[in-house]
Amino acid sequence: MNANSTIVPLYARADAGSKHNSVADVAPRPCHEDYDGGMDADRREASETVPGTNPAAPERATLQLGDEAVVPDSLGRQKTPSDLYVPESPQATTRIEPDRGAAPSPLSSPDSDSFAVFCFSLQPAANAEAAPRDDLDHSVRYIHPGLLAPGLQPDVSSQLDEQPDAEQSDAAQSDAADLESKSQEHTTLLCEDDWVQMSSVHHVSDGRLQSLCKSDDDDDDQSNESYDDGDAQLGLCYIRLHDSSDMGDLSQNSAADDNAVELSQDQQQFDDCENFGDTTILPEDYADQEDLAATAPEVHIFSSVPKTSRQLLQDIEGIVLNTIAAIVEEEVPYFEFHSRVRQQGIVFDPQVGFRVLLHNKLTKVDMFNSPRRFAVMWKVLECIFELLRRKLNTTKRDLFYLDVPLFGSQKSVDCAIDDIACLLQVSRAQLHCIASFKGLICGNLEVSFEPLDELEDQEDGEQRAFLSTQLESKLLPRDIDDITVMQTTAEFVLIVEKEAVFHRLLNDRVFDHIGDCIVITGIGYPDIQTRSFVHRLAEMCGLPMYALVDCDPHGFDILCNYKYGSRALAFDSENLTVPSLRWLGLLPSDIDKFNIQEANWLAFNQYDTGKLTSLLNAPFLTLPDLHLWREELELMQARGIKCELQALNVDGDLTFLTGRFLPHKLQSGHFLL
């Protein structure tokens, strides 16, 4: 064990000098100065960074083993990190006996008969080449004292063998023996195979352990496999459920709230920006305006360079450590991240679309006020950790089925995944959690991939290719982030709203009529995969892009999803939007221009009207460049009718769309920029 190894990576990371906020800025807990033991005042000050800000000096607020940090453990003894150990076996029952021990354990404290318990399995991600994970081992093991059952013997031998310093070795041996003795005479807290499951959140009341979440069945091989993995390290944390007064104090003293005051001052400086409804519209030259640039230099959350799996694993480990640090301090752990849904957290940037403003209030999910949401995020975080470590992908739906009683509905999983994406400041795809693919492509395009992730196996690291032709449609490729080269002979890209229209175009040999192009459909509202692919295509090939959507409010909304993104995914707009997208059709004015028969018109229903009204309030429609877009929508509203692409035939010509409409629109330039 390296006595000088860093054990608590709190805020500053290796890339702290980057202008982008690191994940540590939004990790669940700020630095706990009391936890640092011998950390002097200056270092403490440097470590007191608040979420949402980037430390000017990337001071690494860390705890060194050499600092001889001393923290009272759950038995009331002064312990150093080197006292910690790994349990050998997770044999367990689901019984807790809080009164057995004589020493004051938080579990046995008479006024703490109600609290929750996590179990957490940490497994070093990059075994051989990874940096020493002693930090994790220590921190996690520290939580064990007093909670371990007699059946869980500390395994200190391997660590003692590695102790370079004789004194430390002796001290550790002595303390370990002491600890072992204490653990044997103290509380029993065992919970079957759940021991090896992170995010098994339990509620302890009146000395009984009651599962808040579904425990995996005994025949769940996953848990056993996880433990038998050899390099698994068990962690067990506990937290008392604080009463409201505790929460009040926590709230008043939290750095996050202090920060919120400062942020509101920052926000004040945005009053000069144009506001439309709830969405602030950034001026196009905002970067050149000193006041704005000073307060909004970070309008996006994610780094332009995707994080590697290793970085993400370290980030998650950091979050877990901070959670544990909060628990050690008997504070309520929480996740805190920049709001992604709240309207006032969203700005509209004409160059990108909807974006999340970093300097804004934060969303806080704490275990006291939002226990369910916290547990769901914790569980999903566990799954993502495993996906990253095992280099696997999964779908939201698969995640949902991992713990249906806990999640309750698919929506809670969806929400948690997006929250975690914000928390870790990465796109959802980087979490190895993907939605079912539905985007289709047809046209000449060759895509080369090269994994950027150093965790990928060598064989996977070889270049792969995706080849699309005009002969057949294909599902869009996955691993958008790994695309290195896109080559095409196409002159433009046509994005189609519906799959039916997509196939209709192909059946009508659309390439013979409008030339060499790439046709893509997201099949209704586009999924992230499709939007991401379209964004990369625009970025790498620089081709003009046209959207062909229904002449109805939803068609326009889908168009806007491609062009400016959505508020819900504003945090990832930089990777999803195509602001240069052109509205090719079907324009409301096309109904007259192409003499579309009245039989093909459909009257607005109540929902269409409401949707259109909502769209007319969209911030981008106030941009001078889009006044023609607004006029088209107002025309649609005035007429109160809609028209679908499938019904688009004039004079009984079933190939009207492919043979006449599209060629005319493209050649005459009758589209909206």
Next chain:
DNA sequence: GTTCATAGGAAGCAGCGGGG
């Protein structure tokens, strides 16, 4: 055996009401 209707799932959006 074919056709049609329905339910559920996946993607998206917005709004409302209760509770702290």
Next chain:
DNA sequence: CCCCGCTGCTTCCTATGAAC
């Protein structure tokens, strides 16, 4: 006032069962 949970709406696809 804000957060959270729920509801309701769109798109399309797939699976299932009833009707012909």
